[in-house]
Amino acid sequence: MSLPLEDLFNDVIAKSMRGLGISDADLAAKSGISANDIADAKNGKADDRVLRKMAPHLQLDGLALVTMAHNEWRPLAVNLPCLEQFNTAYHDMTVNSYLVWDADTKNAVAFDTGADATPMIEFIQAKGLNLSLIFLTHTHGDHIADLARLSADGAVTVFVHDKEPCAGAKTFALGEAEAWESGGLKIEPRSTWGHSKGGITYVVTGLKQPVAIVGDALFASSMGGGMVSYADALATNRKEIFTLPDNTVICPGHGPMTTVGEEKEHNPFYPEFK
Missing domain, CATH: 3.60.15.10 (Ribonuclease Z/Hydroxyacylglutathione hydrolase-like)
Structure with a gap:
């Protein structure tokens, strides 16, 4: 069966922020991007520049996050006997x-x-x-x-x-x-x-x-x-x-x-x- 990915890129952002205890204000100060940009990303706006700046401060890989935001990858189908x-x-x-x-x-x-x-x-x-x-x-x-x-x-x-x-x-x-x-x-x-x-x-x-x-x-x-x-x-x-x-x-x-x-x-x- 072909199932969609469980999470969107903004789910990944939210899980990381919640897990690390980082607020929007903290992330804005560390990454040098605006609070509005962060809010947009959390709401699903795929801005590559913003995502790449955010990622290191969330201990995430920027390229993988951008790839996910543009729906450019999904795993190969698994067909394993038994x-x-x-x-x-x-x-x-x-x-x-x-x-x-x-x-x-x-x-x-x-x-x-x-x-x-x-x-x-x-x-x-x-x-x-x-x-x-x-x-x-x-x-x-x-x-x-x-x-x-x-x-x-x-x-x-x-x-x-x-x-x-x-x-x-x-x-x-x-x-x-x-x-x-x-x-x-x-x-x-x-x-x-x-x-x-x-x-x-x-x-x-x-x-x-x-x-x-x-x-x-x-x-x-x-x-x-x-x-x-x-x-x-x-x-x-x-x-x-x-x-x-x-x-x-x-x-x-x-x-x-x-x-x-x-x-x-x-x-x-x-x-x-x-």
């Missing part, structure tokens, strides 16, 4: 969930439920798969809305980080749960908190490319808001996602799939890779 993305409507937005499976054993593993697990359940039945495990990236409502139905009221084991316990799921602590296996797949949890208290990225190996299901830690050309800690959201992404091989498929909670290599090149929040 990986499926499901996108369902939740109030005024959409949310993703994912299924990976081993082609030989037909063992499948789900990540989050989205707003409605019906498409995933129907896909599992149509493909003759056996849902063996469910993993939660975090427990915000849009990601776990249909957990009881997907897990058949607990018949399928669900795992979540112990900093975000929720009904119907077993908790794990990093360090105790090194990895899980299902068929020929291996699932390794990595801490990417900051957007939520116990945000987890699950790295799946055993397919033709490594896969990282990141929840709301990272989006194509953006990232989740640092609702708990903006600094830690940035730092854990750098440590746990951007150290993965460039061909790793990134499966975000919102928007299209992407890769580590593409995000290094195009994500404004990570200027050090440009």
Whole structure:
């Protein structure tokens, strides 16, 4: 499926300003541009000069921000066998969930439920798969809305980080749960908190490319808001996602799939890779 980017360039600006605690007046003084220019940028006006002046003071990459403002990039379509993305409507937005499976054993593993697990359940039945495990990236409502139905009221084991316990799921602590296996797949949890208290990225190996299901830690050309800690959201992404091989498929909670290599090149929040 072809999904639009989760964030616009002005969403990136707003997330950075909010996370860094920078006001319009602060940014105007540091960048030498007017408060009106800043207000226009926040409202979606794509002025390259303004964006390039703002970017360094927001710890953003100016070229990537300008490229985003002119809609000049989107990630290449991901077509990886035994990986499926499901996108369902939740109030005024959409949310993703994912299924990976081993082609030989037909063992499948789900990540989050989205707003409605019906498409995933129907896909599992149509493909003759056996849902063996469910993993939660975090427990915000849009990601776990249909957990009881997907897990058949607990018949399928669900795992979540112990900093975000929720009904119907077993908790794990990093360090105790090194990895899980299902068929020929291996699932390794990595801490990417900051957007939520116990945000987890699950790295799946055993397919033709490594896969990282990141929840709301990272989006194509953006990232989740640092609702708990903006600094830690940035730092854990750098440590746990951007150290993965460039061909790793990134499966975000919102928007299209992407890769580590593409995000290094195009994500404004990570200027050090440009």
